[in-house]
Amino acid sequence: MDDRTPAMELVHLLRAVTVEFDLLGAEFAARHGLHPTDVRALIHLLDDARSDTRATPGRLGEQLRLNSAGTTALVDRLERMGLVRRSRDTADRRRVLLEVEEKAVRLGRSFFGSVIDDVVAVSDAFEPGERETVRRFLTSVLEATRRARSS
Structure with missing residues (x-):
């Protein structure tokens, strides 16, 4: 396959963004x-919270x-680091729920905040x-990547 096609240029750009x-994340x-x-x-826990999904250790x-x-x-x-809290599910006391502590949110925002702000501005x-x-492109790429990972 020709690496210089417009589609392959997108693949290479997406890979470069992923690597960066x-x-x-590794530096953080x-x-x-x-x-x-x-x-x-x-x-994952922050994404679950954003989507109102109950995060459990099993999930x-x-x-x-x-x-x-x-x-x-x-x-x-x-x-132990104060980044996550366990709590009992009020609907099912046998189930443990996981929540990200505010400390983790502050830590992440202090490190990633400027790049997030730049991406929002772009x-x-x-x-x-x-x-x-x-959005449609990235959603489709995400779905394709998940399919590849699950096969």
């Missing part, structure tokens, strides 16, 4: 004594592809229809 975000993890998996866990383990022992160790570590420069096209 990954490097930024290193500065704060976290493992890269800790950062991915916090992202988090599935998202991260960790076994039960690995998930427990991860949650224990994040809880997005604001686009017309609504252009943003919708970008």
Whole structure:
């Protein structure tokens, strides 16, 4: 396949953005004594909160592809650091829910805030229809990537 086609240019740009975000996440993890998996866990938990999805250790383990022992160790570590809180589900007392503590949100915002602000500013420069096209493209890429990962 010709690497210079417009479609392949998008693939290469998307890969470059992914690599940069990954490097930024690794730098954040290193500065704060976290493992890269800790950062991915916090992202999943924040995404769950944003979508009003009840986050449980089992769900988090599935998202991260960790076994039960690995998930427990991860949650224990994040809880000791004051970044995550466990609580009992009021609807089902047997179920444990996970919530990101405000400390983690502040820590993330202090590190990633400027790049988030820059991305928002870039997005604001686009017309609504252009943003919708970008959203559809990224959503489709995400779905394709998830399909590849699950096969």
